[in-house]
Amino acid sequence: MFDVEKMKKIYFDWIDKKIQFVPSKNQDYMTITTPFLDMYNDYIELVIAQGNTSKYIISDDGYTINGDCKIVCVRMNDSLNLFL
Numbered sequence: 001m002f003d004v005e006k007m008k009k010i011y012f013d014w015i016d017k018k019i020q021f022v023p024s025k026n027q028d029y030m031t032i033t034t035p036f037l038d039m040y041n042d043y044i045e046l047v048i049a050q051g052n053t054s055k056y057i058i059s060d061d062g063y064t065i066n067g068d069c070k071i072v073c074v075r076m077n078d079s080l081n082l083f084l
Contacts, residue, residue, distance in 0.1 A: 038063075 018035035029049035036044045044060070051057050 015035065020031075020033040022031045022033070024030065029047055032046045032048060034044045034046070038044050047059050047061065049057050049059075
C-alpha cells in the first residue's frame with residue numbers, strides 16, 4: 001500500500017533542505033529561492049515584503065507573468081494581485 005504520509009514527510013523534508021530564505025541588508029524584504037526550475041533551468045525566486053498593512057506582497061518582479069507566460073502564449077489579467 002502507498003504510504004501518503006511517508007511521501008509527504010519525504011517531500012517536505014526535501015523542500016526544507018533546498019529552499020533558501022535570504023533577508024535584504026535593510027531587513028525590509030526577503031528573497032526566497034525555491035528548488036524548482038523555470039523554463040530556462042533557473043531556480044524560481046520570489047521576493048516577499050510587508051505591505052502598508054499587515055498583508056504581505058509576494059512578487060517575482062513580473063518575471064513569470066510578463067516573461068514566461070507571454071512566451072508560451074498564456075494570457076493573464078493585467079490587474080492580478082495576490083495578498084495573503
